[in-house]
Amino acid sequence: MSSDHSAVEELTPVQLAVIESVAPHMRHNPYAAYATLRAAGPFVPGPHDMHLVTRHHEAQTIMQDPRWSHAEEPQLLHGDSEVELPGSFLWMEPPDHTRLRGLVSKAFTARTVSGMRERAEQLVDGLMAKMLADRDVDLLDALAYPLPLAMICDLLGVPAESHDHVREISTAIARGLDPDLLLSPDELAARTAAVHAFLDFFGELVEQRRRSPREDLITALVQADDAGARLTANELLGTLLILVVAGHETTVNLIGNGVLALIRDPDEFERLRAYPELCEPAVDEVLRYDAPVHLTTRTAHAEITLSGHTFAPGDAVIVLFGSANRDPLAFPDADRFDIARYARGRKSQRHLSFGLGLHYCLGAPLARLEMQVVLRALTERVGSMTLLDEPPYRPNVVVRGMSHLHVRLDGR
């Protein structure tokens, strides 16, 4: 027996679950580890003196309490290494957070986003027609990537011929959002290269829009700066970075996870086809059941007592959204995928997949819209979906998802 093996044997089940809950090789199923952690308590000592927040009540309370700050996340996850990511409002607190989020929030209200439904339908129509003609596809490549990428690039004003370049850059940056200790030297180097490529590409686009304005979000940001909103060049690029990376890497997984859940549960797919009005609530059930973003961090800025535990100022926690969403104390039959859980008239706890509080996901209306359009199209055009092989998962811990989803699609 190797010494490594005996070292693993000496761990308690909870210690093993702590490791597995954030281990890149356990991405295909972190849920068993989460269950062990929840049973051990609402707070479990985790890596680097941070407590893992395992249950829904505590996760929700922390996310809504402004005494818990998100500004330290880059430092917590990336330590002393040169992250070189331009600062984004995701990692700021008021007043900077309020100023920068305010500049882009108009573009993402439910009303503005509903005006983008037609464009989403047009894109899904084309992608679906090609998938049905090809029959055997990697659904991530054929649908889950191109849709959100095209939507966010359209909104920003990135030309179609550059979408692939943007996808490549943003995939490497999304991997680099994971804690540095989980990244190989190659991945760290790839992140640095991707950040440079991002700054080159978007820096040039910003200059172009400054010279010749268009009807797009980059122009709006450039003009906000010119109008005296005091948006530094670094803040402008940081805002673009978070919109590009958060705006599509996450939605890719929402689409992939949703299709996978429906394939694994054909009765639920049948139910969706019989009651297409369930497409809207089904989106939230996919978000709850298999969250695209599995964790975030928060740091206490005061002494805070919660559920019998007192945190000192400076104490940090890892909030496990993926675990909170499966907490049986919050959700009856929590491990069951039930597309009607969020149907009108049913009182279900909110899931935490878009976060909560000050940093609640800005793009939630857009992500919901895209997924609704995908589900509608599946119910209208697809007769059956078959998994062609067990999907492999990317090693990403924060933004968790598959690397391929090979399926056979048969039309109705």
Ligand code: HEM
């Ligand atoms: C299924 C898709 C998505 C998921 C699961 C998701 C998830 C999240 C989560 C969990 C947060 C909060 C992080 C924290 O508090 O630590 C967040 C914030 C954010 N998301 Fe999303 N997101 C999605 C799609 C989008 C889209 C489409 C956009 C933009 C177009 C977007 C833009 C943002 C931004 C800008 C923030 C930062 C908000 C702030 O700090 O005030 N997201 N997202």
